[in-house]
Amino acid sequence: MNAPLPTSLLQASQPAIDLDPQETAEWQQAFLTLLAAEGAQRAHFILDELTRLARRHHTGWQPERVTPYVNSVGVEQQPVFPGDLAIEERLASIMRWNALAMVVRANQAYGELGGHIASYASAADLFELGFNHFFHARDSQHSGDLVFFQPHSAPGVYARAFLEGRLSEQDLQHYRQEISASSANARGLSSYPHPWLMPDFWQFPTGSMGLGPISSIYHARFMRYLTHRQLLDCGGRKVWGVFGDGEMDEPESMSALTLAAREGLDNLVWVVNCNLQRLDGPVRGNGRIIDELEKLFAGAGWNVVKLLWGSDWDGLFARDHDGALLRALTATVDGQMQTFAAKDGRFNRDNFFGQNEALARLAQGMTDEQIDRLKRGGHDLVKIHAAYAAAAAHRGQPTVILAHTKKGYGMGSAGQGKMTTHSQKKLDETDLIEFRNRFNLPLSDAQAKNLDFYKPAEDSPEIQYLHAKRQALGGYLPQRRTDCAVVPTPALESYAAFALQAGGKEMSTTMAFVRLLGALLKDPGLGPRIVPIVADEARTFGMANLFKQVGIYSSQGQRYAPEDIGSVLSYREALDGQILEEGISEAGAIASWTAAATSYSVHGLAMLPFYIYYSMFGFQRVGDAIWAAADQRARGFLLGATSGRTTLGGEGLQHQDGSSHLVAATIPNCKAYDPAFACELAVIVDQGMREMLVEQRDVFYYITLMNENYAQPDLIEGAAPGVMRGCYKFKHYPAQGTNAQARAVTLLGSGAILTEVIQAAEQLAAQGLTVDVFSVTSWSELARDGAACEQGLLDGHSNTGTPFIAQQLLDSHGPVIAATDYVRAVPESVRAYLPSGRSYYTLGTDGFGRSDTRAALRQFFGVDAAQIVATALRALALDQRQARA
Ligand SMILES: Cc1ncc(C[n+]2csc(CCOP(=O)(O)OP(=O)(O)O)c2C)c(N)n1
Numbered sequence: 067m068n069a070p071l072p073t074s075l076l077q078a079s080q081p082a083i084d085l086d087p088q089e090t091a092e093w094q095q096a097f098l099t100l101l102a103a104e105g106a107q108r109a110h111f112i113l114d115e116l117t118r119l120a121r122r123h124h125t126g127w128q129p130e131r132v133t134p135y136v137n138s139v140g141v142e143q144q145p146v147f148p149g150d151l152a153i154e155e156r157l158a159s160i161m162r163w164n165a166l167a168m169v170v171r172a173n174q175a176y177g178e179l180g181g182h183i184a185s186y187a188s189a190a191d192l193f194e195l196g197f198n199h200f201f202h203a204r205d206s207q208h209s210g211d212l213v214f215f216q217p218h219s220a221p222g223v224y225a226r227a228f229l230e231g232r233l234s235e236q237d238l239q240h241y242r243q244e245i246s247a248s249s250a251n252a253r254g255l256s257s258y259p260h261p262w263l264m265p266d267f268w269q270f271p272t273g274s275m276g277l278g279p280i281s282s283i284y285h286a287r288f289m290r291y292l293t294h295r296q297l298l299d300c301g302g303r304k305v306w307g308v309f310g311d312g313e314m315d316e317p318e319s320m321s322a323l324t325l326a327a328r329e330g331l332d333n334l335v336w337v338v339n340c341n342l343q344r345l346d347g348p349v350r351g352n353g354r355i356i357d358e359l360e361k362l363f364a365g366a367g368w369n370v371v372k373l374l375w376g377s378d379w380d381g382l383f384a385r386d387h388d389g390a391l392l393r394a395l396t397a398t399v400d401g402q403m404q405t406f407a408a409k410d411g412r413f414n415r416d417n418f419f420g421q422n423e424a425l426a427r428l429a430q431g432m433t434d435e436q437i438d439r440l441k442r443g444g445h446d447l448v449k450i451h452a453a454y455a456a457a458a459a460h461r462g463q464p465t466v467i468l469a470h471t472k473k474g475y476g477m478g479s480a481g482q483g484k485m486t487t488h489s490q491k492k493l494d495e496t497d498l499i500e501f502r503n504r505f506n507l508p509l510s511d512a513q514a515k516n517l518d519f520y521k522p523a524e525d526s527p528e529i530q531y532l533h534a535k536r537q538a539l540g541g542y543l544p545q546r547r548t549d550c551a552v553v554p555t556p557a558l559e560s561y562a563a564f565a566l567q568a569g570g571k572e573m574s575t576t577m578a579f580v581r582l583l584g585a586l587l588k589d590p591g592l593g594p595r596i597v598p599i600v601a602d603e604a605r606t607f608g609m610a611n612l613f614k615q616v617g618i619y620s621s622q623g624q625r626y627a628p629e630d631i632g633s634v635l636s637y638r639e640a641l642d643g644q645i646l647e648e649g650i651s652e653a654g655a656i657a658s659w660t661a662a663a664t665s666y667s668v669h670g671l672a673m674l675p676f677y678i679y680y681s682m683f684g685f686q687r688v689g690d691a692i693w694a695a696a697d698q699r700a701r702g703f704l705l706g707a708t709s710g711r712t713t714l715g716g717e718g719l720q721h722q723d724g725s726s727h728l729v730a731a732t733i734p735n736c737k738a739y740d741p742a743f744a745c746e747l748a749v750i751v752d753q754g755m756r757e758m759l760v761e762q763r764d765v766f767y768y769i770t771l772m773n774e775n776y777a778q779p780d781l782i783e784g785a786a787p788g789v790m791r792g793c794y795k796f797k798h799y800p801a802q803g804t805n806a807q808a809r810a811v812t813l814l815g816s817g818a819i820l821t822e823v824i825q826a827a828e829q830l831a832a833q834g835l836t837v838d839v840f841s842v843t844s845w846s847e848l849a850r851d852g853a854a855c856e857q858g859l860l861d862g863h864s865n866t867g868t869p870f871i872a873q874q875l876l877d878s879h880g881p882v883i884a885a886t887d888y889v890r891a892v893p894e895s896v897r898a899y900l901p902s903g904r905s906y907y908t909l910g911t912d913g914f915g916r917s918d919t920r921a922a923l924r925q926f927f928g929v930d931a932a933q934i935v936a937t938a939l940r941a942l943a944l945d946q947r948q949a950r951a
Contacts, residue, residue, distance in 0.1 A: 131361040135395045137443060137453075138371045141380050144452040149198060153531045154447055157229070158194045159505035160520055160528070162187060162476060164225035166493070166501065167517040168241045168255075173491045174517075179242045181257070184474035184487040185310070186222035188341040188444070192308055192469055193222055195450040196337075197543065198535045200458060201306060204547065204670070205540035209300065212668060213543060214282045214307035216339060217258035217273040223544065224255050227267075228521065229532055230542055235519050261546055261667075262697045269546045269668065271697040274690050276316025279336070280657045281694070282307040283322040285668070286334040286464070288661035291619055294641050297594065298671050300333070304458065308337045311355045312344025318653055318691075320362070325654065326464040327367025329621050334464040335457045339444065341473035342400040342407075345488045351401030356468050369463040373453040374470040376441025382428050390424035407472040407483030411438030444471035476504050550666045553674070553759040554591050555752070561585035562748035568778035576707050576771040578744030578778070580608050582751055583676060587616055587644070592674070592755070597662040597702075599646045599677040601655040607678055607707050607773075610635040617643030652679060656688045660695040663702035663766060672759055674702060681706025681770055682721050685729035696733045699764035703754060709740075709770035710887030711911035712923035713818040722915030724889045730768045731846035731895065738768040739844045740886070741789070742820035745781035746843050747771070749789045772818045774920065791870050792847035795878075796839045797824070799831040810836040810879035811938045812904075814893065816845065819885045819929050826934035835938075838878040845892050852899025869899035876901055881941035885909040885929045907941050909934065 084090050101109045120127045169181035186193075196213070204210030215223055221241065227233040237255055240247035244254030244263060256263040258273035272278035282305050289300035313319055326334055340356050342348055349355045356372065364370050375383070382391055398406075398418075406414050411434030419429035419437070429437060443449045450469070457465035474481035474490065480497035481487035493501070495515045501507075502514040509520060522528045536542055559566065562585070565578050587593045604610060613635060620639035628637045646662075648655040655677055661668075662675035684706050685692060692704070708714045711724040730738035737754070741747045747769065754767040788794025793814070801808030811830060815823030820841055827837040842848065848871045858866030867873075875882065882904050884893035890910030897906050911927040924930035 131364060132357045133360065133370075133372070134392060135356070135374060136372070136383065136392065137374055137449060139373075139449075139452040139456050141384075143456075144448065145455050147448045147451055149447075149451075149535070150531060151447060153528055154194060154198055156506075157528050157532060158190050158447075159507060160229065160522070161194065161222055161225040162190050162505060163501070163507050163509070164228055164238065164519050164521075165190075165221035166477075167519055168221050168224065168238050169491050170493055171239065171517050172241045172243070176243075180489075181221065181242060181491050182218040182488065183221070183493075184477065184481050184490055185216060185339075185341075186219040187475045187477055187481070188471040188473045189216055189219045189308060189339045190222055190475070191445050191447055191450055192337050192339060192471070193219065193226075195447055195454060196306060196308075197226060199451060200304075200454050200539075201543050202303070202539050203536070203541035203543050203545060208540050209298070209303055209669060210540065211303055211543075212269065212282070212285055212305040214270050214272055214278045214305070214309070215259055215544070216308050216310055216313075217275075217278070219308070220256070220258055223259075227542070228519065229529065230536065231524075232542055235521075238519055259544070260697055261699055264546075265548075265699065266546055267544055269544055269698075271694045274694060275310070275313045276318035277657075277691055277694050278307060279309050279313065279316070279319040280322050280653060280691075281660060282336070283326045283331070283334065283464075284654065284657035285661045286326065286331045287329050288658065288665070289333060289669075290329065290331070290621055291597075291646070292665070292669065292671070292673075294619070294621060295594070295644065296642065297673075298669055300669075303333060305334045306337070307335070308339060310344065311338055311340040311342065311349045311359070314338060314355075314359060315344075315349075321651065322654055322657070323363065323366035323368065330462050331464045332461050335454070336464070336466045337454075338466060338468050339471055340468055341444075341471040341475075342404050343473040343483075343485075343488065347485050348401045348404050350399075351404075352399055354400055356470060359466070359468055363466045363468075367463060369457070369460045369465040371453045371456050371465055371467045372470075373443035373449055373467050375443050375449070376446030377448055378436075378440055378446075385428060386424075388424055390422060391428060394418065394421055394425055404473075404483050404485075409483075411435055414438065414440075442470040442472055444469035445475055476501060478504060546667060547670065548667050548762075550670045550672050550762075552762065553595050553672050555755045555759055556586070556589045556592060558748060558752040561589070562752065565744035565748040565778070566781045568744055568780060570777045570779065572775045572777050573744060574771070574773050574775050575741060575744055575747050576607050576773050577775075578747055579678070579705060579707075579751075579769075579771050580612075582748060583609075584612065584615065586755075587612070592759075594644075595673050595759075596644070597646060597659075597673050597675040598644060599648065599655055599659050599662070599675055601648050601652050601677075601679050601683075602650045603679060603707075604645070604647065606680075607771075609678070612645055613638050616645060618645045618647045619643035652683045652688050653691060655679065656684075656691045656695070659702060659704070660691070660698060660700055663695060663700035664698050666701060666762070667699065672701070672762075674755065674759060676703045676705060678705040678707050678771070680721060680723075681709035681726050682723035684723075684768075685726040686723070689729055692736075693733060696735050696766070699735070700766050701758040701762075701764065702766050703751070704766065704768045705771055706768060707771045708773050710772065710818045711915055712887055712920055712927060712929065713772045713774045715920045715923060716917050717915075718917035719915040722911075724887070724911045724915070726768070726770070727845060727886075727888050727892050731849065731892075735765045736768055737765055737844070738770075738846045740770045740817035740888070741843050742815070742817055742841055743781075744778045746789045746841065749781065749786045750843065753786075753790050770817055774818055774821075776821050788874065789841075789843050790847075791851065792844035793840050793842045793871055793874050795874065796820070796841040797827070799827045799837040799839065801834050801836045802832050803834050808834055808836040809942055810838070811942060812838045812840070812875060812878040812880055812882045813934065813938065814840045814842050814882060814884040816842040816886045816893075818887045819924075822924060822929060822931045823885055823934055825931035826938065829931060829935050830938055833935075835942075836879070837938075840874060840878075842884070842886075842893075845886070845895055848899065849895040852896060856898070871896050871899050872901045875904070881905040881907065881938065881945050883907045883909070883934060883938050883941060885934050887911055887929065905941060905945055907937055909937060 236252035247254030259268035474487035617640035666672040852869035
C-alpha cells in the first residue's frame with residue numbers, strides 16, 4: 067500500500083481563498099482514506115471519474131498542469147545507491163578542478179581563447195552519474211548508447227578522459243589550441259564537441275544550441291527504424307542528451323517533442339540542466355523555467371521527472387507539516403532563486419527562511435554553513451541516480467529529467483549564481499584556494515595557485531573505481547568509431563541505361579532521379595540500405611510510386627484503410643516501410659538524414675540516405691543543421707529539387723533558389739553538382755555511392771534537380787571523368803555558311819540554363835560563329851581544383867598541374883560566357899582558373915525571385931538564349947576593340 071501524500075503537498079496546492087475550510091478538510095480526509103485503504107490505482111480511477119463528472123457539467127475546470135515543486139521520485143521510492151558515494155564525489159571534485167584549471171590556464175596564456183567553467187560546474191554531477199552508472203559504450207554485447215553532451219561543458223568531459231588516461235596533461239594544456247598543439251606533440255582539444263576535429267572522440271556536434279536536442283530525437287527514432295526494418299536490433303540502447311535550460315528556447319529544441327512522444331521513444335532520455343541561467347542572465351527571471359518546461363513536456367506527451375532537491379532537503383520537507391517550505395519555494399521566481407544561489411548561508415537564513423516563522427523554525431538548528439551547503443537535486447548523486455533509474459525504466463514515453471542545479475556551482479564568490487558567471491574564465495588566487503577547500507582537493511596552496519592538474523595514482527581507489535565502472539559499461543565514452551562493412555554498389559549500366567542512353571527522350575532530371583532511386587531500391591545488396599527521406603513533397607517530385615514499392619515507415623503500421631487503397635500509388639504505411647515521410651519539417655527531415663548519414667559510425671552499419679526537398683528550403687532554411695552534419699562526417703545525398711531561380715515558374719520569391727550552390731561550396735566535405743542531364747546525374751550518383759559506401763570517404767553530395775522536361779542526350783563517350791571533376795565539352799558548333807575564319811566564342815552552362823546555352827550556341831553558329839559548349843556539372847569542384855593548383859604553385863610544388871577548367875578550355879577559343887540559374891558569384895568562383903588571356907563574362911540570377919513563366923523569368927534575369935547570344939556578341943566586339951587598341 068502506498069504511503070498517504072504528505073499533507074504539505076495538499077496544502078501547498080490549495081486555492082488562495084477557501085470559503086469553507088472544514089468542508090475542504092473533509093474532502094481531503096476522504097481522499098487520503100481512500101488512498102491509504104485502496105492504493106494509488108483506485109485513487110487515480112476516482113480522480114478520473116470526478117474529472118469526467120466536472121467536465122460533463124461544464125464547470126470549466128482544468129487540472130493544474132504543474133505538479134508540486136518537489137522531486138518526482140519520492141524518498142520512499144528511491145533505490146539504494148549502487149556505488150561508492152564517497153569515491154564518486156571525490157572523482158567529480160577532481161574533474162571539476164581539472165576542467166577549471168584547463169580553462170583558466172588557457173586564458174592565462176592567451177586571453178583571447180575563451181572557454182567556460184560555470185556550465186560544467188553545474189552539470190558535473192549529472193555527467194558523472196551517467197558515466198558511472200548509465201551511459202553504455204559499444205562492446206561485443208551492446209551496440210552502445212548515444213550521448214549528447216552540452217557543448218560548453220566539454221572541459222569536464224576532457225577532464226574525465228584525462229583521469230581515464232585517454233588524454234594527457236599535454237593535451238589538456240592545449241585546450242582550444244588545435245593548431246599549435248601538434249608542434250608540442252599534443253592533441254588540441256576542441257572548444258566544443260567536434261567529430262571533424264576529434265574524430266575518434268566526439269560523436270555529436272552540439273555547439274550550435276538546439277541542434278543537439280532535435281538531433282537526439284531523430285537518432286532515437288532512427289534506431290527504431292533500424293529495428294523495425296530488421297536491419298539492426300537497437301533494443302536495450304538509449305539516447306541520452308544533457309542540454310541547457312536556456313537551450314530549450316531554441317525552436318529546434320522544441321520542434322520535435324511531439325514526434326518523440328507520438329513514436330513512444332522510451333529509448334530517449336533528456337536531462338535538462340536547469341541552472342536557471344543562460345549567458346546574459348536568468349532564463350526566466352520573473353517566472354519559473356522548471357514549471358514552464360514541465361507543462362510543455364507533459365503537454366507534448368513526455369514523462370517528466372523533476373529532480374529538484376538534494377537529500378539534505380528530505381528532512382526539511384518531512385518536518386514541513388504545514389507546507390510553508392513548499393509554498394515559499396513555489397512562490398520564488400527564478401531570478402530570486404539565482405540570488406539565493408549567489409549568496410551565503412547567512413543571507414539565505416535571513417531572506418529565504420526568514421520569510422515567516424514556520425520557515426524560520428525549519429532552519430533552526432542548522433548552521434549557516436549547512437544552509438549554504440543545502441544541495442539542489444542536480445548536485446546530489448543519490449537523487450540523480452534515482453531520477454536516471456526512473457527514466458531508464460520508464461516505458462512507452464520519452465523522459466525528460468528537469469534537474470535543478472546552480473550555475474557555477476562551487477565557484478564561490480567568483481561565480482556561483484552570478485549574472486556574469488557564464489563567461490567567467492579567470493579566478494584569482496583566493497578563489498582557487500577557496501575552490502580547493504570547497505571540494506577537499508589534495509592540492510597544496512602552491513599547486514592550487516599554479517593551477518596544477520591533478521590525477522590520483524593509477525593504483526589509487528579512485529582511478530581503479532573509475533576504470534571498473536566504465537569497464538562494466540562496455541568501455542570509455544565519448545568514443546567515435548568508424549568500422550563498418552563496405553556496401554557494394556551495382557554497376558552503373560545495370561540500373562541507369564535509360565539515362566546513359568537516353569536517346570533524346572524528354573524527361574526532367576527529377577524524373578530521372580526518381581527512376582534511378584526506384585532501380586537502386588531493387589538491388590538486393592544496396593536497396594535495403596537506402597533511406598528515402600521527404601518533407602511532405604514526395605508527390606511533388608513524382609515519387610508516389612515508391613509509397614507502394616517500399617512503403618512509408620510507421621512504427622504503428624497502418625491502422626486505417628487508405629482512401630486510395632485500390633490504386634497502384636496507394637499511400638502505404640508499414641512497420642518495415644522504407645521511406646521516412648517527415649511531414650512539413652525541414653529541420654526534422656535534415657535531422658533524420660543526419661541520423662541515417664552517420665549510421666556507419668554511430669551504429670557500425672552504413673546506410674545511404676537520399677533526402678529530396680525544395681532546394682530553397684535546404685541550405686538557406688536548415689544550413690546550420692547541414693553544417694553540423696558535415697562536422698559529423700555525414701555520408702549521403704541531398705537532392706535540391708525544383709532548383710534554380712527560373713525553373714520553378716509561378717512559385718515566386720520564397721521558392722526560387724539562386725544561392726544554394728554558393729552556400730554548398732563553403733562546406734569542405736560537400737560535393738555539389740548542378741547537372742543538366744539525366745546521364746550526368748547517373749554518373750554523379752554512381753560515383754558518389756562508391757565514394758561513400760565502398761571507399762568510405764567522409765563526403766556528402768548535394769545535387770540539384772529540375773522539374774523541366776527536355777530532350778535528354780546520351781552520355782558522351784569519355785565524359786564521365788569530366789562530369790565528376792566539374793566540366794566537359796558538350797559540343798562543338800562549327801560556323802554555318804562559308805566564313806573560313808569564323809570568330810569563336812566559348813559558352814559554359816550548368817543545370818537548367820545549359821539548354822538556353824545550347825540554343826544560344828545554335829543561334830551564334832547560324833550567325834557564322836564557331837562555338838564550343840561546355841557543360842559545367844560542378845562550379846565548386848572546379849573552383850576547389852583551381853585553388854589547389856594555385857596553392858601548389860605558391861608552395862613551389864613542381865608537379866602542380868594546370869587547373870582542370872583551364873585544361874578543358876585549352877583548345878577552345880574566344881571570350882568565355884557562363885550562364886547559370888544561380889547568382890553570378892557561383893560562376894565567378896572559377897574566374898581565376900581560366901586559361902590566361904581569355905575574357906570571361908558571367909550571367910546569373912541575382913536579386914529576388916518572381917512569379918511568372920520560365921521564359922519570362924529567364925528573360926527577366928538575363929539568362930535566356932537571346933541574352934546569352936547578345937552577351938557573346940558584345941564580348942567578341944569588346945575583345946576585338948581591345949586587341950586593336
Ligand atoms: C545557436 C546558438 N546560439 C547562441 C549560442 C551561444 N551560447 C552558447 S552557450 C549559451 C547559453 C547557454 O545557456 P543554457 O542553455 O542555459 O546552458 P548553461 O550554460 O546555463 O548550462 C549561448 C547563448 C550558441 N552556442 N548557439
